[in-house]
Amino acid sequence: FLYREEKTMEILKQRILKDGVVKEGNVLKVDKFLNHQMDVKLFNDIGEEFAKRFAGTGVNKILTIESSGIGIACIAAQHFNNCPVIFAKKTLSKNLDGEMFVTQVKSYTKGVTYDVMVSEKYLGKGDKVLIIDDFLANGCALQGLISIVSNAGGTVEGIGIAIEKGFQSGGRTIRNLGYHLESLAIVDSMDAENGTITFREQ
Numbered sequence: 001f002l003y004r005e006e007k008t009m010e011i012l013k014q015r016i017l018k019d020g021v022v023k024e025g026n027v028l029k030v031d032k033f034l035n036h037q038m039d040v041k042l043f044n045d046i047g048e049e050f051a052k053r054f055a056g057t058g059v060n061k062i063l064t065i066e067s068s069g070i071g072i073a074c075i076a077a078q079h080f081n082n083c084p085v086i087f088a089k090k091t092l093s094k095n096l097d098g099e100m101f102v103t104q105v106k107s108y109t110k111g112v113t114y115d116v117m118v119s120e121k122y123l124g125k126g127d128k129v130l131i132i133d134d135f136l137a138n139g140c141a142l143q144g145l146i147s148i149v150s151n152a153g154g155t156v157e158g159i160g161i162a163i164e165k166g167f168q169s170g171g172r173t174i175r176n177l178g179y180h181l182e183s184l185a186i187v188d189s190m191d192a193e194n195g196t197i198t199f200r201e202q
């Protein structure tokens with residue numbers, strides 16, 4: 001007998017083992033179900049699981065970053081009273097016009113630093129925010145999103161991640177800062193040469 005949440009984590013891990021491809025540079029490609037083609041049923045299971053783990057937090061907005069967090073965040077929002085989903089926009093050029101919360105994020109997969117921004121119209125004082133993203137590596141994307149929420153005067157009620165690469169530093173950093181971070185699958189090691197992936201027992 002498996003509890004429902006164990007089932008969701010198990011489904012995601014099995015899917016990673018089946019369809020994930022380990023690339024050089026510690027990159028896990030999951031284009032078949034998450035980053036290019038998207039498995040909406042799986043996204044729905046993930047959203048439902050986040051709703052359980054962040055129950056009672058009073059989340060009224062979900063914040064993610066373009067582009068791969070958007071799909072998961074939108075499906076998850078349906079389990080948080082259809083709350084609005086905001087995605088931080090990435091741009092290569094600086095575009096400070098006083099109406100945007102702006103921060104810098106170094107892209108793990110592209111190696112480029114972006115300005116990331118959210119309009120002041122959509123985030124503000126009193127907002128209880130759940131941050132959602134597909135991957136957690138070194139934590140740059142999350143640090144950027146956290147700083148946007150705090151600049152806006154909101155609070156980060158939780159952080160939901162589909163896949164954390166536990167051998168990189170982001171998870172430890174974010175947990176040490178005291179945030180309630182929930183990662184549904186934590187990869188403890190992976191090997192590009194033979195394609196093996198091992199998960200942390202949770």
Ligand code: 5GP
Nearest residue numbers: 026027028108135136137138139140141170
């Ligand atoms: P971080 O900012 O934590 O270093 O990296 C997280 C961001 O980089 C995520 O938004 C995700 O899009 C991307 N990312 C980091 N590592 C991987 C990976 O192994 N596979 C994929 N598909 N994306 C990754």
